[in-house]
Amino acid sequence: MAQLKEMFRERQYKLTSQRQIVLQAFLDHQGEHLSAEDVHNILRDQSSEIGLATVYRTLELLSDLSVLQKMDFGDGRSRYEINEDSTSHHHHHLICLSCGKVREFEDDLLDALESAVARKSNFAVVDHQLKFYGYCQECQKKSET
Structure with a gap:
């Protein structure tokens, strides 16, 4: 504070x-x-x-x-x-379309893609965000019953 x-x-x-x-x-x-x-x-x-x-x-x-x-x-x-x-990049998010819950995941699988985009387009990438939309484990279980 x-x-x-x-x-x-x-x-x-x-x-x-x-x-x-x-x-x-x-x-x-x-x-x-x-x-x-x-x-x-x-x-x-x-x-x-x-x-x-x-x-x-x-x-x-x-x-x-x-x-x-x-x-x-x-x-x-x-x-x-x-x-x-x-962190140098923001964490990424998993968003449940049913309950709206948002979870984070830290794995940054886009480093190679980011480098390729920067190189091919001559663009200085400073950050990216990734959001996956789907259904959380709890909502999947509810839909099965």
Whole structure:
């Protein structure tokens, strides 16, 4: 939190208590891909009085500041997760078309393809994202019964 306060100060923003509460929701739910509604529900369950509009504004600000990574999984809702700069590429996602659950996988099988595309097109690739859509193990089991 101290690093975030400093980053906000450097960019001339205040790390208000409401922004800290929203950010804490992500720290408490690491590895999850939360929408504004998810964050609002988490905060409401914790008896927080932060409104949904404030959550939306805070998520957009945190995304603009690269504290959170904003993602679109094609379900009409933006999702967010803590932006970790420790990896050279973003992890990839498995998205269940039935329950909407999102899982991550770390294997980066596209390095060779990325290099080939860069070489053939004379294009400096800096990143890529990969999303697989299908059915999670639980939903597969449900459909079998």
